[in-house]
Amino acid sequence: MPIRRNFTTCANGICPLLGILFLGGCAGRQSALAPGGEDAAQPYLIFLVMLGGAVVLWLGLNGLFLHFARVNRGHFARRLANRIIIGAGVLLPTVVVGALLAWGLSIMPSQRAPGDGLVIRTTAEEWWWWVEYWPPGAHAPIVSANEIRFPADGRTELARTYMHSLWVPSLGAKMDMITGRRNVMTLQPDLEGFYRGQCAEFCGASHALMAFETVVMAPDTFATWLEEQAAPASAPQGAVESRGQAIFRDEGCGACHAIRGTAFAGSVGPDLTHLASRMSLAAGIMEVEREDLMNWIAHTGDIKPEVAMPAYDWLQAAELSALAAYLKSPE
The missing domain is CATH 2.60.40.420 (Cupredoxins -  blue copper proteins)
Structure with a gap:
């Protein structure tokens, strides 16, 4: 009775509420489930396919358990049992997982593709972000901090240095930043808007306070903004x-x-x-x-x-x- 009562309570109230709370994390400007660019859409597609496969596998296994435990409870040949174990327990998972791995690897190389010219270099500090914009042919960077802006519909090279891990879930996969090494990936944001990035690995007392804003802008708007950022500060007015x-x-x-x-x-x-x-x-x-x-x-x-x-x-x-x-x- 206690087990049945707890299950009824969960089904009637608590579990649906928890489900709603969990679904709240599927949207927003810092969600890998709300892709704003090609490089976030690919992992999201892999996630959906693997989630669908997991559901099918779960239904299939539980269907077999139900069939042999409730429907066909009679004795069956040992040879048939061995075939089920080898086929469903060894061969099928190997083929499915191998196919998923090959497909997943085949759609990821775009993040290693060369950019269109703009290079954004980020350096992690304790606890903030140094950001440098290097337009094509530039001899010196346009320096900013704690904010990264991208032009939409273009592939931008993002270079990362120093320890920490920079991640904008809605725009692409994360990449660790390693001292003494320049790690590079490219991102292609498609949807203009505002996104939130975060240091993705614990780095000390203020790790949770090491976020940054990310803005995807129309190419012309981005060019104008970058030109304004390159200008010196205005003199005090009063x-x-x-x-x-x-x-x-x-x-x-x-x-x-x-x-x-x-x-x-x-x-x-x-x-x-x-x-x-x-x-x-x-x-x-x-x-x-x-x-x-x-x-x-x-x-x-x-x-x-x-x-x-x-x-x-x-x-x-x-x-x-x-x-x-x-x-x-x-x-």
Whole structure:
């Protein structure tokens, strides 16, 4: 009776609810089950085929169990039993798994195909992402951080260095980043939109706070955006922003951060040129708003444990506001 009661309770309420909760993970901008490009669609197709095969196998095995346990419970010849075991237990799985392996390997080489010219180089830090765009023929990169943008309908080479694992589930498979080695894959996003990427392997205290935004743009829009990103930052427009620039200089922020078009040329922390044009702050965990900038500058270690950037908690509110205004001004 307890077993039957528990099964009835599960069937009537708990299991359907759990099923709905699990289905919630099948969509969204960080789901491998919602492909936004060719390189994510291929693994998704493999998943569907293997899932269908697993369902057929499950139904077939349980059908055999039901047949021999309930329908045909009589004795049958040993030779027939051996044929069933060898055929259904050895030969059939070997043929099916071998065919799936050959088919899966045959549709994956596109991720090794050469790109159309644009190269995006990502370097993982603790805990943020250094991003460099190398257009064809460029002698220097266009530097950004914590955000990757792709042109749609084109194959882009994505080079990865340093330890960590970069993954945008809706756009393609993940690839580990190995110190001293330059791992390369190409991605072809097809659907314009916003996606979320994540470090896919545990890397320390702030591993869960090491996300990044990914944007797939129309080719013309991407070209315009890239041209704007290559331009130097605009000069401060008012007294508050000028005061913020002076605080940035006096507090030594330029020793770690670069802002193109100024004397600040640090290479330890993220490049802050055109910070206001980015979709997030602190590797995907905050918005690029003045209040968030003030909070991040004053309480860095509280927001992201063990981050290398010191917290400037001695700055007064007016100083933090001016510094945030300066950082948010050059779009």
